[in-house]
Amino acid sequence: MKKLLQIELIKTLNNSTFRVILILHFFLFLLLIYVSTKIEFSVPGFSTQNMFMFPNVWTLISWFASWFNLLFLGIIIIVLTGNEFSYKTLRMQIMNGLSRENFLFGKGFIILLIAIWGMLLILLAGSVTGIIFTSEISFQKVLDKSYLLLVYFIQAIGYMCFALMVVSIFRNNALSIMMYLLYFIMIEPIFRLFLPKVIRPFFPVKILSGLTPVPEFISITSNSTLITSSGKSQLDFDSIGILPESIPLLTSLILTIVYISLFILVVFTIIKRTDL
Amino acid sequence: MNEVLKISGLTKYYGKIVAIDDLSLTIEKGNVYGILGPNGSGKTTTLSIITNIIHPTKGNYTWFGEKPTPASLQRIGSLVETPTFYPYLSLYQNLQIITRIKSLPDAGINRVLGETNLLVRKHSRYNTLSLGMKQRMGLAAALLGDPEALVLDEPTNGLDPEGFAEVRELILREAHNGKTIILASHILDEVEKVCSHVAILKTGKVVAAGRVSDLLTKDDVIRITTDKPNELYEALVRGGWIKTINREGNELVLTLVKEKSSGDLNEFAFKNGFVLEKIEIVKQSLESQFLELVKETNPNSIKS
Ligand SMILES: Nc1ncnc2c1ncn2[C@@H]1O[C@H](COP(=O)(O)OP(=O)(O)OP(=O)(O)O)[C@@H](O)[C@H]1O
Ligand SMILES: [Mg+2]
Numbered sequence: 001m002k003k004l005l006q007i008e009l010i011k012t013l014n015n016s017t018f019r020v021i022l023i024l025h026f027f028l029f030l031l032l033i034y035v036s037t038k039i040e041f042s043v044p045g046f047s048t049q050n051m052f053m054f055p056n057v058w059t060l061i062s063w064f065a066s067w068f069n070l071l072f073l074g075i076i077i078i079v080l081t082g083n084e085f086s087y088k089t090l091r092m093q094i095m096n097g098l099s100r101e102n103f104l105f106g107k108g109f110i111i112l113l114i115a116i117w118g119m120l121l122i123l124l125a126g127s128v129t130g131i132i133f134t135s136e137i138s139f140q141k142v143l144d145k146s147y148l149l150l151v152y153f154i155q156a157i158g159y160m161c162f163a164l165m166v167v168s169i170f171r172n173n174a175l176s177i178m179m180y181l182l183y184f185i186m187i188e189p190i191f192r193l194f195l196p197k198v199i200r201p202f203f204p205v206k207i208l209s210g211l212t213p214v215p216e217f218i219s220i221t222s223n224s225t226l227i228t229s230s231g232k233s234q235l236d237f238d239s240i241g242i243l244p245e246s247i248p249l250l251t252s253l254i255l256t257i258v259y260i261s262l263f264i265l266v267v268f269t270i271i272k273r274t275d276l
Numbered sequence: 277m278n279e280v281l282k283i284s285g286l287t288k289y290y291g292k293i294v295a296i297d298d299l300s301l302t303i304e305k306g307n308v309y310g311i312l313g314p315n316g317s318g319k320t321t322t323l324s325i326i327t328n329i330i331h332p333t334k335g336n337y338t339w340f341g342e343k344p345t346p347a348s349l350q351r352i353g354s355l356v357e358t359p360t361f362y363p364y365l366s367l368y369q370n371l372q373i374i375t376r377i378k379s380l381p382d383a384g385i386n387r388v389l390g391e392t393n394l395l396v397r398k399h400s401r402y403n404t405l406s407l408g409m410k411q412r413m414g415l416a417a418a419l420l421g422d423p424e425a426l427v428l429d430e431p432t433n434g435l436d437p438e439g440f441a442e443v444r445e446l447i448l449r450e451a452h453n454g455k456t457i458i459l460a461s462h463i464l465d466e467v468e469k470v471c472s473h474v475a476i477l478k479t480g481k482v483v484a485a486g487r488v489s490d491l492l493t494k495d496d497v498i499r500i501t502t503d504k505p506n507e508l509y510e511a512l513v514r515g516g517w518i519k520t521i522n523r524e525g526n527e528l529v530l531t532l533v534k535e536k537s538s539g540d541l542n543e544f545a546f547k548n549g550f551v552l553e554k555i556e557i558v559k560q561s562l563e564s565q566f567l568e569l570v571k572e573t574n575p576n577s578i579k580s
Binding site for chain 1: 324327328329330331345346347348349350351352354356359360361362363364365369372373374376377378379417
């Protein structure tokens with residue numbers, strides 16, 4: 001196990017794409033938070049400042065972070081794994097006696113490490129922002145909603161396992177990245193529209209993105225503005241999937257874990273069968 | 277257990293193309309086993325299967341007398357088709373990945389880089405190597421950990437004449453140390469010079485297999501001119517020397533059974549009072565046999 005981790009670290013830490021994506025992730029994430037604290041818009045009854053105070057800061061920042069899960073962390077996994085196919089290095093490792101399972105365990109380690117990194121980043125950004133904006137910090141305020149860190153962690157693993165599945169299917173970086181993004185932003189959302197309302201909330205994108213819902217403040221304001229501007233009812237927003245879901249968090253978490261297991265099962269089945 | 281590799285009834289279809297067809301081979305400890313065949317005859321496919329890279333459609337194989345597992349591959353050094361490494365890692369880092377997989381000490385890395393003349397490039401990125409250097413790097417990786425068996429697919433690919441000779445020497449040296457070597461090649465000369473055994477493949481089938489020396493001498497034709505051709509003819513046939521024999525005027529044109537050599541024949545004639553005016557051995561080279569065996573190469577058969 002220690003050897004698998006070492007192998008994976010040699011491959012990953014020296015990869016320049018990986019380094020660039022991770023550094024970008026770090027700076028853009030912090031930049032986004034910094035910029036967001038500067039934006040002020042006031043809606044009667046709400047204060048933007050409120051979003052940056054404990055415990056609301058956890059909701060806001062984990063929501064921001066979830067966008068990076070989709071765009072950065074998932075794509076890192078596609079690139080790292082896709083390279084193993086295009087450089088034929090998976091083949092090289094199998095030939096030297098690595099089992100296909102152990103290869104995937106190695107990738108699993110990387111997924112865990114990246115998810116931990118993302119979580120630490122939220123912890124750092126959330127703590128700093130919270131400390132700056134909260135006037136009366138209490139232990140209880142800080143801890144309240146801090147479970148979102150764990151929710152984020154599971155979500156990150158979900159996105160990355162999904163990415164791993166996509167790249168195992170297509171075995172090609174460009175195609176995989178395209179299909180991965182398309183699935184999230186088009187394929188599933190459109191597909192959902194054709195299905196009965198009752199099952200719509202149970203699709204992977206819906207479940208995964210629903211883990212870190214749009215903070216109430218933003219959803220209410222955007223909702224209210226849109227209702228007034230176009231006169232549409234809230235129901236339509238629900239069906240398109242922009243608004244937070246009504247599924248309880250615990251159910252979403254359990255379903256996420258079921259989906260993660262499913263993705264992993266598919267990955268193992270594919271990798272065990274393919275000729276390299 | 278002296279069997280290093282036993283292949284039984286191995287078959288691989290790529291869609292409708294039959295890449296190898298019911299292939300069986302046994303390779304024993306210490307053999308330098310050549311797998312000789314023209315392009316597309318299934319050499320790489322065979323080696324890819326025994327190194328777990330691709331799955332056979334039918335058939336099975338054993339390494340060291342056991343059902344193969346990834347762990348059995350850790351005892352083998354292999355270079356199949358072209359060498360593949362992480363382009364952005366140094367030679368040293370690339371080899372570190374293999375030492376981790378095979379649980380070897382890193383100390384061996386310098387040794388194999390030295391043996392393949394790559395030590396000065398130890399910290400270069402893999403993608404800065406020339407074609408021939410990459411091939412050497414593939415060999416270096418195969419030699420890591422002094423494995424019991426080597427699987428080499430056209431190891432001299434892309435090498436200069438010096439590299440050619442070095443690889444040949446390296447193989448002979450490893451063989452001398454008791455290593456089992458499986459060498460795929462379409463270069464007859466290479467097989468003839470380094471291999472003890474050979475299997476000749478043609479469109480995925482073994483058309484001939486055995487010791488290189490047997491395959492070489494099997495059809496040596498001997499031409500003898502003697503004072504008493506009839507008597508010699510009689511004596512040789514009765515003594516069980518002859519595989520085929522013909523009289524062409526005063527000349528006997530014959531091939532001997534496996535156990536007898538032309539030297540034995542000379543001695544026998546001398547002892548029995550025949551005067552051999554001329555004894556000529558027409559060696560039929562492996563090359564002509566090889567060409568004969570693989571001629572009329574059809575495109576790969578199509579599964580019906
Ligand atoms: N991935 C593949 N898909 C389809 N057909 C393949 C594939 N790999 C090999 N083949 C076919 O299988 C047959 C055997 O190929 P193989 O690579 O084993 O030959 P080879 O003896 O190694 O030839 P060479 O001397 O050119 O390296 C060929 O007809 C080839 O076209
Ligand atoms: Mg080949």
